[in-house]
Amino acid sequence: MIREAIVTTRSLSGEPHLAPMGATVVEGGYILQPFRPSRTLENLAATRIAVINFTDDVRIFAGCVVGKRVQVDVSKATHIDCPRLADALSHDEVTVESAEDDPRRPKFFCKTYHSEGHRRFEGMNRAKAAVLEAAVLVSRLGMLSDEKIDQEMAYLAIAVEKTAGPEELEAWGWMVEAIAEFRQKRAS
Numbered sequence: 022m023i024r025e026a027i028v029t030t031r032s033l034s035g036e037p038h039l040a041p042m043g044a045t046v047v048e049g050g051y052i053l054q055p056f057r058p059s060r061t062l063e064n065l066a067a068t069r070i071a072v073i074n075f076t077d078d079v080r081i082f083a084g085c086v087v088g089k090r091v092q093v094d095v096s097k098a099t100h101i102d103c104p105r106l107a108d109a110l111s112h113d114e115v116t117v118e119s120a121e122d123d124p125r126r127p128k129f130f131c132k133t134y135h136s137e138g139h140r141r142f143e144g145m146n147r148a149k150a151a152v153l154e155a156a157v158l159v160s161r162l163g164m165l166s167d168e169k170i171d172q173e174m175a176y177l178a179i180a181v182e183k184t185a186g187p188e189e190l191e192a193w194g195w196m197v198e199a200i201a202e203f204r205q206k207r208a209s
């Protein structure tokens with residue numbers, strides 16, 4: 022099972038970084054697989070610590086993918102010297118136990134050192150799921166055909182129209198804009 026999380030890491034000099042990332046659930050922890058090159062990969066290799074943050078604020082997922090750093094507060098994790106999302110529903114503090122190198126996508130085997138809950142989960146929402154899917158599409162614009170993107174966005178739009186709140190509508194708008202901008206740039 023893969024949980025879509027916001028992974029927070031820091032550089033050796035302490036600069037915080039956040040990135041949406043799939044965390045594969047394994048006994049006692051997670052496997053993280055950041056693509057090469059990425060800041061998350063560099064930070065994981067250098068510090069061997071991370072926080073897996075669980076949030077239902079899809080603006081963070083969508084904002085990171087389009088480089089719109091929405092106002093996201095970070096605070097210090099409880100037991101490791103790593104930033105975490107201040108408003109996460111819950112978070113897991115992990116240490117890298119081992120790594121498997123790969124030219125494209127290395128694997129980091131992470132052990133959960135500490136878990137903490139902060140806020141109530143308010144239930145599933147189709148628009149949140151749709152924005153998450155759109156963010157995955159947007160993060161792969163160069164790899165997918167226009168036809169596939171248009172088909173999937175048209176389907177996802179139904180859930181957004183029916184069930185979104187203001188935050189989901191805002192994040193959905195960024196995804197639609199990002200696709201249009203990508204095509205405009207490609208054409209010029």
Ligand SMILES: Cc1cc2nc3c(=O)[nH]c(=O)nc-3n(C[C@H](O)[C@H](O)[C@H](O)COP(=O)(O)O)c2cc1C
Nearest residue numbers: 025040041042043054055056059060061156157160
């Ligand atoms: C839901 C979701 C899941 C993602 N999962 C991964 C992942 O497992 N590995 C990865 O390298 N990028 C993943 N991405 C894309 C990264 O978040 C994005 O490329 C990011 O910029 C990572 O690079 P950075 O660490 O340099 O910021 C995902 C994006 C979304 C929206």
